[in-house]
Amino acid sequence: MPPTGRLAPTPSGHLHLGNALAFGAAWLSVRAEGGRLLLRVEDLDAGRARQDVAEAQRQDLRWLGLHWDHEVAPQSTRRYPLDGIPVFRCVCTRATRHMLGCHCRVKEHDKGAWRFDTPRGPVEFVDRACGPQTFAPDEDPILVRADGEAAYPLAVVLDDHRDGVTEVVRGGDLLQATATQVKLYDVLGWTAPSWLHVPILVGEDGKKLSKSHGSTELRALRAAGWSAGRVWEVLGPLLGVAGLDPAGFDAHKVARGTFRVRDDGSVQAAPTQPGSG
Ligand SMILES: [Zn+2]
Numbered sequence: 376m377p378p379t380g381r382l383a384p385t386p387s388g389h390l391h392l393g394n395a396l397a398f399g400a401a402w403l404s405v406r407a408e409g410g411r412l413l414l415r416v417e418d419l420d421a422g423r424a425r426q427d428v429a430e431a432q433r434q435d436l437r438w439l440g441l442h443w444d445h446e447v448a449p450q451s452t453r454r455y456p457l458d459g460i461p462v463f464r465c466v467c468t469r470a471t472r473h474m475l476g477c478h479c480r481v482k483e484h485d486k487g488a489w490r491f492d493t494p495r496g497p498v499e500f501v502d503r504a505c506g507p508q509t510f511a512p513d514e515d516p517i518l519v520r521a522d523g524e525a526a527y528p529l530a531v532v533l534d535d536h537r538d539g540v541t542e543v544v545r546g547g548d549l550l551q552a553t554a555t556q557v558k559l560y561d562v563l564g565w566t567a568p569s570w571l572h573v574p575i576l577v578g579e580d581g582k583k584l585s586k587s588h589g590s591t592e593l594r595a596l597r598a599a600g601w602s603a604g605r606v607w608e609v610l611g612p613l614l615g616v617a618g619l620d621p622a623g624f625d626a627h628k629v630a631r632g633t634f635r636v637r638d639d640g641s642v643q644a645a646p647t648q649p650g651s652g
Pocket of ligand 1: 465477
């Protein structure tokens with residue numbers, strides 16, 4: 376069966392080179408196998424998601440040459456039931472949970488956030504780029520906030536299952552969070568997708584690329600005269616390809632580690648340590 380992948384941008388900020396790297400890998404991986412690519416707008420966070428940003432992101436993706444086959448319903452229109460998932464309600468604040476520990480599991484509160492009653496034990500999975508991984512899942516992560524809004528670990532698992540996604544390709548900062556998602560697939564009795572995590576890109580300040588690194592946004596690079604071809608000249612080596620060509624894509628050739636992006640958009644060739652200044 377050809378794979379089904381997805382591009383899942385969060386419309387709270389414009390796309391930067393780090394997003395382009397992850398979406399480029401998702402595109403290459405699916406196109407190399409003749410699969411199907413979905414676009415899903417991850418606008419769960421109603422306070423930060425903006426429709427105009429979602430549209431600008433679609434334009435950036437088209438400019439990059441990352442065309443998708445079908446756009447599925449955005450997260451803001453979906454429901455995220457907890458059916459089949461062991462959960463308990465938790466009334467702790469972050470601070471009290473940290474200092475005193477959470478004993479909500481045995482208290483049966485009738486309010487508060489819903490936490491995953493995570494089955495104990497480490498999780499093993501294989502990352503297509505990074506190889507075999509073993510992590511302990513996050514301790515009982517929140518699946519539904521006290522205000523009723525679904526949290527990312529729940530939404531992404533339910534959505535990927537409902538959308539028929541068979542391969543997840545995304546930034547390396549989510550590698551460890553995969554353990555919780557694998558446990559959710561297990562308790563739901565679903566087959567987990569395959570995983571591929573791409574290198575993390577950091578700015579000159581050593582911090583993960585974000586809105587604060589405006590000069591690495593695609594719209595800024597475009598305004599500075601960059602073509603999409605130049606973006607792929609810069610990012611291609613991290614993905615083991617010369618340009619955006621699926622013919623030569625091999626997940627084993629995707630670089631590992633953290634790479635620094637300079638303010639002019641160039642990328643340091645050797646991996647760097649995360650957070651090092
Ligand atoms: Zn608690």
